[in-house]
Amino acid sequence: MSRKLRFELPWEGEKGGSSRVAWKFAVHELKAHIRIFTLIILIMAVVTTPFSLSLSFNYYLDTVVKTSIEDSVSSDITLAYPRSIVIDEVAHGSSSIMHDAQKRAELLREKGLNASVRHVCFENVALPGGITHQAEIWGIDTKNDSKVCSLEEYLIEGEWFDPNVRYVTERESESFIDKLIQDMLPESQWIQMGVIIFASIPHINVLWYNITYPMIGRVFDQATAMLFLAPYPLSLFAGSVDSVKDAMLPSRVTHPENFLASMLETLSPRLANILPILAMLEEIEQDAERLNLPTSVVFWVKLEEYADAISQDFPLVGKVINNVVTPIMDRLTAAFKIETKYPLVVGKSFADNWGIEVNDTILLMPEFTGRSGGISGFVSAEVIGIYDTGLSELERWRFYMPLESVAEMKGYRDEEGVEILVRGEETEERGILAIFGKSEEEGLNALEISRDIFDDVAIFTWEDYVEIVYGSFVTLVLPLTMIIMIITLVSALAAIASIMDSIARRRTKEIGYLKAYGLRNRGAINIVLYQALMMGLIAGVVGIGLFIGGIYFMEEYLMISIGLNPLYIVTVGLIPIITSILGALAPGIRIARLQPVIALREGEMQM
Amino acid sequence: MTNKEIPLIELQNVSKIYTEYGYEVYAVKDASFRIYHGESIAITGRSGSGKSTLLHLMSCLDVPTKGKVFIDGKDSTKLSQASLSQLRNRYMGFVFQNYTVLPGFTVLENVNFPGVIGGKTEKQLHDKAMGLLKTVGLAHRVKHLGVHLSGGEQQRVALARAMINDQKVLFADEPTGALDRKGAELVMGLMKKLNEEKRITLLFVTHELSLTDYAKRNIRLEDGRVISDE
Numbered sequence: 001m002s003r004k005l006r007f008e009l010p011w012e013g014e015k016g017g018s019s020r021v022a023w024k025f026a027v028h029e030l031k032a033h034i035r036i037f038t039l040i041i042l043i044m045a046v047v048t049t050p051f052s053l054s055l056s057f058n059y060y061l062d063t064v065v066k067t068s069i070e071d072s073v074s075s076d077i078t079l080a081y082p083r084s085i086v087i088d089e090v091a092h093g094s095s096s097i098m099h100d101a102q103k104r105a106e107l108l109r110e111k112g113l114n115a116s117v118r119h120v121c122f123e124n125v126a127l128p129g130g131i132t133h134q135a136e137i138w139g140i141d142t143k144n145d146s147k148v149c150s151l152e153e154y155l156i157e158g159e160w161f162d163p164n165v166r167y168v169t170e171r172e173s174e175s176f177i178d179k180l181i182q183d184m185l186p187e188s189q190w191i192q193m194g195v196i197i198f199a200s201i202p203h204i205n206v207l208w209y210n211i212t213y214p215m216i217g218r219v220f221d222q223a224t225a226m227l228f229l230a231p232y233p234l235s236l237f238a239g240s241v242d243s244v245k246d247a248m249l250p251s252r253v254t255h256p257e258n259f260l261a262s263m264l265e266t267l268s269p270r271l272a273n274i275l276p277i278l279a280m281l282e283e284i285e286q287d288a289e290r291l292n293l294p295t296s297v298v299f300w301v302k303l304e305e306y307a308d309a310i311s312q313d314f315p316l317v318g319k320v321i322n323n324v325v326t327p328i329m330d331r332l333t334a335a336f337k338i339e340t341k342y343p344l345v346v347g348k349s350f351a352d353n354w355g356i357e358v359n360d361t362i363l364l365m366p367e368f369t370g371r372s373g374g375i376s377g378f379v380s381a382e383v384i385g386i387y388d389t390g391l392s393e394l395e396r397w398r399f400y401m402p403l404e405s406v407a408e409m410k411g412y413r414d415e416e417g418v419e420i421l422v423r424g425e426e427t428e429e430r431g432i433l434a435i436f437g438k439s440e441e442e443g444l445n446a447l448e449i450s451r452d453i454f455d456d457v458a459i460f461t462w463e464d465y466v467e468i469v470y471g472s473f474v475t476l477v478l479p480l481t482m483i484i485m486i487i488t489l490v491s492a493l494a495a496i497a498s499i500m501d502s503i504a505r506r507r508t509k510e511i512g513y514l515k516a517y518g519l520r521n522r523g524a525i526n527i528v529l530y531q532a533l534m535m536g537l538i539a540g541v542v543g544i545g546l547f548i549g550g551i552y553f554m555e556e557y558l559m560i561s562i563g564l565n566p567l568y569i570v571t572v573g574l575i576p577i578i579t580s581i582l583g584a585l586a587p588g589i590r591i592a593r594l595q596p597v598i599a600l601r602e603g604e605m606q607m
Numbered sequence: 608m609t610n611k612e613i614p615l616i617e618l619q620n621v622s623k624i625y626t627e628y629g630y631e632v633y634a635v636k637d638a639s640f641r642i643y644h645g646e647s648i649a650i651t652g653r654s655g656s657g658k659s660t661l662l663h664l665m666s667c668l669d670v671p672t673k674g675k676v677f678i679d680g681k682d683s684t685k686l687s688q689a690s691l692s693q694l695r696n697r698y699m700g701f702v703f704q705n706y707t708v709l710p711g712f713t714v715l716e717n718v719n720f721p722g723v724i725g726g727k728t729e730k731q732l733h734d735k736a737m738g739l740l741k742t743v744g745l746a747h748r749v750k751h752l753g754v755h756l757s758g759g760e761q762q763r764v765a766l767a768r769a770m771i772n773d774q775k776v777l778f779a780d781e782p783t784g785a786l787d788r789k790g791a792e793l794v795m796g797l798m799k800k801l802n803e804e805k806r807i808t809l810l811f812v813t814h815e816l817s818l819t820d821y822a823k824r825n826i827r828l829e830d831g832r833v834i835s836d837e
Contacts, residue, residue, distance in 0.1 A: 017726045018692075024723075028711050510709050516668055517721040517768075518696025520689055596695075597668040600703070 018523025021514060026530035033503060037535055040496060044539035044576040047492050049546040051485045052572035056551065058481065060562045104454065109144070111449045116144035119406040123364050133354070137344075137364070137399045139406025151387055151400070156348060158358035158385030167343050167402040341382040342405040347395020348388035358383055364409075379409055489579060496532070496583030504528055504587040511591055512599030525592035532584030536577030547572040613680040614641035615776060615808055616665050621674035623660050623831075634660040636831040637674070644775065647802045647809040649819040652828035658812040659780050661828065665810065666699050666778045667691050696725050700769020700807075702779040702794075707765040710754035714745060717753055717764050722771045732771060739767035743797055759790030766797055770807065777801065779811035783818065795821045 030037050101117045108115035119139035140148045142163040152160035161167065284299050307326070311318025341361060356362065364379040381401070389395065406412070450459050504511075504527075511524055547569065551562055591599075623635040635657045642648060642665075650658045663669035664676055667683050676683045678694060686694065700721070701707075708717045715729075715736055722732040740746045743763040748756070756764065762782055769777045779798065783791030799821045802809040809822065819825045827835040 017723045017728075021720060021724050024716075032711055513701075513703075513707075513709065514720065514724070515692070516666075516695060516699075516701050518692045518694075518724045520692045523724070595669060597663045600668070 018518075018520045019526055021519060022523045022526035023530050025510075025514070025527045026534065029503065029507065029527070029531050030534055036499065036503075037531075040499060040580075041535055041539040041542060041576075043495070044492060044536070044579060045542035045546055047488050048539070048543040048572050048575045048579075049550060051488070051575065052543070052547050052568045053550045053554075054481050054485065055571065056547075056562050056565055056568045057554075059565065059568075105144070107453055108450065111453065113449060116141035117403065118145060118148075119403060119410065119412060121406060121410055125362055125364055133350075133397070135350075135364075135397050135399050137401055137406060139401050139403040141403045145403075148400070151345075151389070154387040154389045155345070155385050156388045157351075158345070158383070160345065160385055161343060161400075161402050167405045168408050169342075341380045342401055342409065343384045344381040345385040345387055345400040346383055347392075347398060348386055349392035349395045350397070350399075351383070351386045353396065356383055356386075358386060489575070493579050493583045496535075496580050497586055500528055500532065500584045501587035501590070503531075504591050508591070508594070508599050512594070512596050515594070515596040515599055521592040524594075525588040528584045528588035528591060529581060532580040532588075533577065536580035539576035539580065540573035543572045543576055544569055614677070615644045615646075615679060616642040617677040617680075618665065619675045619677070621661075621664055621671045621676060623657075623664060623669065624672040633657075633831045635664060635671075635828075638664075638831075638833050639674075640826065640833065640836055642776075642808065642810070644808055645802070645806045646824055647799065647822040648811075648824040648826060649822035650810065650812045650826045650828065651814065651816060651819060654814060656828040657831040658814070658828055660831075662778055662780050662810065662812050666701065666776075667695055693725075696721055697772055698775045700766075700772075700774040700777045702762055702765040702769060702777065702782045702798075702811075704781040704784040708753035708756065708761045708768075710752065712753055713750050714740065714753065714756070714764055715749045718767045718771055721768060721774075725772050736767070736771060739770055740764075743767045757790075758785045759787075759793060762786065762790075762794045763797065766794070766801065770801065770805070774807065776808040776810060779809070781812055781814070783813070783815070791818075 105115040105117050118141065121137050121139070123135055123137055125133045125135050138148065140161075142149060142161045149160070149163075307318055307321045311322070342364075344362070346356060350356065360383045361380050362383065364381050387395065387400075507527075511519070511527065515524060548564065551564055555561055618638050618640055621635060621638045622633060625632045625634055638661060650661060652658050660669065664671050667676065667678065667686075670684060678698065683691065683694070708714075709720070712720075715733075718736045718739060719729050719732045722736070723729060737746060737749070740749060743766050745760060745763055745767070748760065753761065753764070765782075766777075777798065782794055782798070786794060795818060798809055798811065801807050811818070811822070813819070825835070825837050826833055
């Protein structure tokens with residue numbers, strides 16, 4: 001009925017200006033209560049900013065962890081022996097070698113899955129300036145590991161591995177023991193047998209080294225100790241020398257002007273002849289420190305260079321060096337010399353950081369596995385390609401090598417895999433047993449198929465690893481943060497509602513006047529809502545400023561590259577607006593619904 | 608324009624009932640009368656007799672419990688809130704006893720409010736508002752805030768405001784209640800002048816019988832009932 005009457009009544013027709021009055025009144029109210037509104041604005045901004053920063057940081061962590069883990073595992077599922085355990089929220093295996101890994105991968109391939117074995121190992125890389133860089137080297141099956149091989153698309157320099165080439169060295173078929181017997185030992189069968197028994201039990205070998213080195217090594221220096229103690233340190237030493245020679249800078253003997261030198265020169269010209277030797281030792285120490293190498297290795301590398309100088313003053317020592325030590329060293333280094341350099345693909349951020357280019361040779365220092373046939377000492381690797389996926393942190397420490405190269409380097413056999421999956425506490429061996437991607441064409445369910453085939457292995461999805469690594473964060477920190485923030489926002493909302501209601505009540509009589517003069521209900525509610533909107537907008541702008549400042553602070557001073565996510569900028573801007581409008585809604589509706597006469601009466605009571 | 612045959616305001620058996628402690632109390636009981644364009648009417652009675660309630664019902668600030676209020680022949684009880692708002696904005700001006708102006712706004716802004724609510728801009732209203740303020744003798748206080756005005760000045764601002772939309776009727780509820788005698792005479796004189804010169808219908812509530820001289824018609828109330836209409 002009222003709709004019908006609208007166009008008939010003489011007082012109707014023109015568009016009203018309630019909203020303009022509401023806006024004017026709202027602005028006036030803000031000015032009149034500038035202090036309390038400023039306080040509310042600051043509270044909202046200060047509450048919202050950590051909320052958004054926290055969300056951003058959570059999102060950042062979530063992305064980094066998930067991306068890292070997904071990328072690390074890069075498979076739909078991973079197989080591990082059941083005895084693989086979870087310690088310190090990180091999955092790793094206590095016994096890492098799965099001897100039938102290739103067989104299992106083949107079974108999975110027969111079922112239509114893209115299965116492949118992968119070795120992952122954590123090694124040290126010797127870099128110029130005496131820096132040791134820890135790297136995660138993935139040994140990948142270049143024929144079957146299609147997921148990782150898709151990284152070829154991200155190569156920015158050089159080339160990817162040729163799947164038709166087996167990247168192994170001349171040492172491929174020769175075990176450590178074979179080399180030892182062939183090149184070093186006397187022909188006595190008893191001696192050979194003794195060494196074979198001793199060296200073929202890696203754990204005894206390591207145990208022997210660990211017991212004897214602290215006792216003898218501290219007294220006689222590592223170089224002396226390793227000559228007498230065990231095959232492992234011996235091989236480590238010998239295998240390193242040849243590689244290290246390439247990395248050494250030309251040595252110069254200098255005469256340090258120290259107290260001892262001055263004293264020796266003063267006391268006796270004969271004793272003064274020891275000075276070059278002292279200088280040499282000092283230089284060896286400096287080079288060892290600079291290159292982050294054992295002193296003994298540098299010592300042996302430089303031995304020939306110094307032999308002549310030493311011979312002049314100590315002829316007997318010179319003879320020993322030239323006629324005994326050097327031939328032994330030559331035989332040793334020849335025995336362990338690696339003719340072929342392993343191919344390596346490195347990340348852009350690593351290459352940029354260290355000035356590495358394609359065709360450069362870098363030294364790897366593989367951790368000792370104790371497995372016969374594995375390479376001890378330093379290993380030369382040639383950078384054949386540089387990739388860039390944009391994950392700079394990941395690229396800084398992840399290198400790729402062919403599976404057979406890593407297997408040879410670490411002494412793994414062809415059928416073996418290493419089962420450890422996610423970075424965890426230090427262990428001697430780490431790697432991934434069996435990695436396979438779901439066949440996209442056939443839509444095969446890798447998890448179900450694997451469960452059907454294997455009942456003796458633990459099967460993890462990469463989400464499992466996210467849960468393992470990220471579990472406490474996802475299940476505790478994130479919900480807790482959200483609950484705290486929701487409580488805070490609800491409290492802020494209640495506070496805003498209360499304050500807005502209080503202000504609205506103080507202005508009830510004035511709003512009653514305006515209603516008497518025709519201010520519509522919508523105009524009345526707008527008075528409160530416009531105030532809330534202005535508050536929210538200002539708080540939003542302040543919040544965005546604080547948010548950007550917070551992000552800048554974290555990036556600049558805490559080195560956390562969260563980045564400015566537009567979603568969170570919008571969030572930090574919108575939350576105060578939404579909160580203040582929601583808070584203002586109830587008092588606004590109350591004011592709007594008041595009959596003018598009631599508003600005037602209530603106003604009288606408020607006065 | 609208003610048809611002279613049709614009353615500007617007509618009350619038909621209007622009652623306003625409040626419930627207190629479970630009992631019904633009649634603030635206004637069965638009031639029926641007509642008010643024509645250009646009349647000046649004083650509504651008198653003792654305190655609590657229902658004068659103000661009757662004024663609120665006539666000015667559509669309140670709705671009757673029973674009966675009907677016709678404005679320009681239209682039943683106001685059937686109008687929407689929006690239509691009632693427009694009706695008050697275009698037809699009615701108000702002067703209340705206390706604090707009639709919005710204290711945080713200037714005199715000019717106070718006068719302009721009904722016009723702005725009606726859809727006009729302050730620029731459009733400026734000349735008219737200045738003329739009205741001159742009429743009520745406040746042209747020199749245009750930029751002063753309402754809070755700085757005296758009681759008499761506030762009532763004069765309310766008078767100017769009551770005419771900014773060429774309202775047809777002025778409702779005044781004890782307009783001199785808070786004023787001294789001189790101020791009361793000034794305000795009442797102005798209202799009478801507006802009624803006589805601008806033909807604005809004047810309805811004011813007062814408990815002071817001496818003020819009935821400013822009106823040509825006097826409606827007396829007692830316990831909510833109209834006991835005389837002369």
